[in-house]
Amino acid sequence: MIRYVQQVEALVRKDLLLELRTWDRLSAMGAFAVLVAVLFHYAVDRTLIHPRELAAGLIWLTIVFGGILGLGRTFALEEEDGAIQGILTSPVPKDAVFLAKVTGNFVLLGLLVLLILFVFGLFFQVGLGGNPFALFGVLSLGVLGFTALGTLYSGVTVRSRMGETLLPVLVFPLLVPMVVFGVRGTSLLFAGVSGAEVEGSLRILGSFSLVALLAGAFLFRFVVED
Amino acid sequence: MSSPPARPAEGPSRESPAEGERTSSLEAHALVRAFGPIRAVDGVSFELLPGELLTVFGPNGAGKSTLLNLLAGALQPSEGEIRMGGRLRSHGEVEWRQQVGILSHQTFLYGHLTAEENLRFYGRLFGVDQIEDRIHERLSAVEMDHRKDDLVRTFSRGMRQRLSLARALLHDPAIVLLDEPYTGLDVHAAALLRDLLSSLKDGRRTVVLVTHDLTQGLDLADRVAIQVRGRFEFFGSSVELPSGPPDAFYRSVVEGVLGGAGGAP
Numbered sequence: 001m002i003r004y005v006q007q008v009e010a011l012v013r014k015d016l017l018l019e020l021r022t023w024d025r026l027s028a029m030g031a032f033a034v035l036v037a038v039l040f041h042y043a044v045d046r047t048l049i050h051p052r053e054l055a056a057g058l059i060w061l062t063i064v065f066g067g068i069l070g071l072g073r074t075f076a077l078e079e080e081d082g083a084i085q086g087i088l089t090s091p092v093p094k095d096a097v098f099l100a101k102v103t104g105n106f107v108l109l110g111l112l113v114l115l116i117l118f119v120f121g122l123f124f125q126v127g128l129g130g131n132p133f134a135l136f137g138v139l140s141l142g143v144l145g146f147t148a149l150g151t152l153y154s155g156v157t158v159r160s161r162m163g164e165t166l167l168p169v170l171v172f173p174l175l176v177p178m179v180v181f182g183v184r185g186t187s188l189l190f191a192g193v194s195g196a197e198v199e200g201s202l203r204i205l206g207s208f209s210l211v212a213l214l215a216g217a218f219l220f221r222f223v224v225e226d
Numbered sequence: 227m228s229s230p231p232a233r234p235a236e237g238p239s240r241e242s243p244a245e246g247e248r249t250s251s252l253e254a255h256a257l258v259r260a261f262g263p264i265r266a267v268d269g270v271s272f273e274l275l276p277g278e279l280l281t282v283f284g285p286n287g288a289g290k291s292t293l294l295n296l297l298a299g300a301l302q303p304s305e306g307e308i309r310m311g312g313r314l315r316s317h318g319e320v321e322w323r324q325q326v327g328i329l330s331h332q333t334f335l336y337g338h339l340t341a342e343e344n345l346r347f348y349g350r351l352f353g354v355d356q357i358e359d360r361i362h363e364r365l366s367a368v369e370m371d372h373r374k375d376d377l378v379r380t381f382s383r384g385m386r387q388r389l390s391l392a393r394a395l396l397h398d399p400a401i402v403l404l405d406e407p408y409t410g411l412d413v414h415a416a417a418l419l420r421d422l423l424s425s426l427k428d429g430r431r432t433v434v435l436v437t438h439d440l441t442q443g444l445d446l447a448d449r450v451a452i453q454v455r456g457r458f459e460f461f462g463s464s465v466e467l468p469s470g471p472p473d474a475f476y477r478s479v480v481e482g483v484l485g486g487a488g489g490a491p
Contacts, residue, residue, distance in 0.1 A: 003353055010350035014339070021338040077336065081386075086334025086393070089298045090351040091324040225302065 007092045011100030016107060018077055025070035029112045032066045034119055041123040051124040056186035058124070060179055062116050063143065064172070067109050071150030072167045074101055075158040088224060098151065098220035102213065105147045113139050126190055134195035135186065137202055142182035145209035149174055152216040155223040181205050251276050252297065252401055252432045257306035259292050266292040268456030269306070274449065277429035281443040281464075282436045284453035285480055290436040291331070293453065294403045297434060299323045310401060324352065327399035329407050333390035337379030341370055341389050344378060345396055352397035364392035369418060383410035391422065402426055402433045408442055420445070440472050452476060454483040 019026060040058050044051050078084035087097060120126055129135050153170045157163035185201030252274045259267040266289040274280055284290050295301040297308060299315060299322050308315040315322045335344050342361060349357040365371040368388040378386060387410050394402065407423075408416050423446055426433050437443040444450065450467060452460040459479050468475055 006353070007351055010347055014336070014347050017343070018336060018338050077338075080337060081335055082330060082332025083334050083336055085300060085330065085332065086348065087351065089300050089323055089326065089328055089334075090348065091320045091353075092351050093320060 004093065004096055008096050008100045008103065011087070011092070011097060012103045012107075015100070015104035019104075019108060022077075024077070025073050025108060026111065028073075029066045029070045029108070030115055032069055033062050033112060033116045036062045036065065037116070037119040037123050052126055052190065055120055055124045055126040056183050056190055059116055059120055059126075059186065060142070060183050062120075063109070063113060063139075064146065064175060064179065066112055066116070067143070067146060068150060068168050068171065070108055070112070071105055071147065071154050071171075072157075072164045074105060074151055074154040079158065084224070094221035094224060095217040097224070098155075098217050099213075101151045101155075102144075102148050102216065105151055106144060109143050109147055110140070113143060129189040130192040131189055131195045134198055134202070135189045137195075138182060138185035138189065138198060138205060141202060141205035141209050142178050145178050145205065145212045146175060148209065148212035148216045152212075152220060152223065155220060178205065178208055181208075251311055252434070253309045254297070255307050255309070257293075257296060257308060258304045259289070259296055259301060260304045265289075265304075265456045267296060267303075270453070270456070270458050271306075272449075272451065272458065272461055274432045274434075276432060277427065278448040279423075279427060279433040279435060279446050280449045280451060281447035282434065282451045282453055283438070283440065283443060283476060284436075285484070288453045289456040290453055291405055292456075294328065294330075294405050294434065294436055297401070298326050298328045298403055300328075324397070325400045326403060327394035327397065327401070328403040328405070329387075329391055329394040330405045331409070333378075333386045334393065335378045335386060335390060338377060340375050340377055341365065341381075342374040344389065345393060348393050349396055354397050360396060364396055365389075367395075367422065368392045384412055384415045387411055388415060388418070391419065395422075395426075400431055402431055404433065404435045404437075406437055407435070408437065408439055416442075440476060444472055452479045454480050457483075459483055 018024075036058075040054075040062075041051075044054060075084060078087070088094075117128070149171055150167070153167055157166045157170065160166055181201040181204045185198040185205070188198050188201075253272065255271050257267055257270040258265060268289070270293060272280070282290050282293065292301065296303055299319055310322060310325060313322075334348075336347075339347065342365070345361045345364065346357060349361060354360050361374075362371065365374055368391055370385065370389055370392065373381070373385065378389065381389065387407070391407065394404075404423075407419055411419060420442070423433070423435070427446065435443060435447070444464060444467075447464045450460070450462060450464050451458045459482070
């Protein structure tokens with residue numbers, strides 16, 4: 001078990017170090033999030049609707065569209081000079097590779113979410129609501145499930161010529177429950193309700209993430225093996 | 227000229243090694259790997275004793291790299307079995323890969339990590355003890371210690387190949403698989419590699435070398451195989467090779483299968 005954790009840690013550390021060296025995915029996701037917030041800011045007619053009422057939905061859409069940019073390149077650096085083969089011929093269980101990739105992606109998407117909250121706070125005057133812990137719970141669980149699915153399907157599409165186009169087509173339909181309950185929970189928390197009132201959303205998002213993680217860990221070996 | 231008969235390996239031993247014995251013999255039995263209708267590896271059988279070096283020759287598309295990937299644990303066989311020290315590969319994939327080091331066409335290195343960071347990463351995946359000492363030792367062996375802090379993307383092809391060899395040997399594997407290791411190496415680096423390969427023949431390791439270079443391939447070989455269309459058309463001890471130029475024998479074997487399309491190894 002200790003060996004397993006050490007292997008996951010080595011993979012996560014390597015992924016984050018590569019991202020810090022290249023800024024490959026963070027720059028793309030961050031620029032996209034800021035641009036979308038600016039566009040939404042000017043697209044919403046404030047004489048008809050208060051932007052805060054739309055903020056939760058727009059935040060989740062920005063997370064999904066921005067996040068898919070980063071998730072789609074999960075295995076791009078691994079393809080360079082066959083590095084993924086180096087990992088797959090090492091004594092690392094396939095599920096450990098998957099969990100490491102999810103962990104690294106979750107950290108990156110966590111940074112994206114913080115940026116999105118900041119930018120939407122500026123343009124849409126939304127704060128963290130009355131219960132920031134519950135808000136981070138809703139966002140974290142939703143993003144975890146999204147990351148698990150996105151990472152799995154990124155492995156499926158990486159060797160496809162149409163991979164980056166195919167990824168959203170495959171992943172987005174599976175994200176419907178996450179978006180529905182993520183938006184619902186976030187809207188309620190922006191409206192200032194207590195954490196207990198979003199317990200249902202938290203449970204469903206937690207279940208969604210758990211199923212996505214377990215299914216991904218089990219299925220990943222079939223994705224990366226010939 | 228007709229092709230000499232194939233010389234299949236003797237039947238593999240099914241006995242498990244004694245407890246604590248280092249597992250280093252390698253055997254394949256009726257090994258097949260198909261990609262759709264194409265059998266890239268087609269009924270290959272061989273047995274290598276501890277310390278032996280097998281060189282596999284063959285024309286392009288003969289299935290040599292597929293065979294190495296099967297031995298490395300990167301591909302699943304369609305049929306047949308592979309054993310290391312009597313243990314089936316399928317009985318412990320992770321343990322199998324712990325015992326194997328592979329040098330491929332691709333280096334498996336990350337261009338945005340330094341030489342030392344690449345080795346440290348792989349060392350952690352393989353659970354290498356005293357990792358810093360081992361990294362220093364391997365980098366010195368391939369004469370790359372002076373570039374340990376440089377990003378791999380700044381290295382020439384030959385330097386990457388040397389670093390990749392250090393990566394493949396970092397965890398002191400019992401089975402070493404080398405796919406065209408001389409590719410991209412200059413004269414000095416090729417001589418360095420030859421010395422390193424000689425040092426691998428310490429009686430503890432089994433080495434499978436795939437190469438097109440007959441001279442370098444035969445230089446260290448204990449056993450020789452010529453693979454054509456997935457099959458071992460010749461397998462035997464290097465001393466069993468007929469006298470005369472080896473390329474003539476190679477051509478006779480390949481052309482016996484492919485007709486006049488055998489070409490150079």
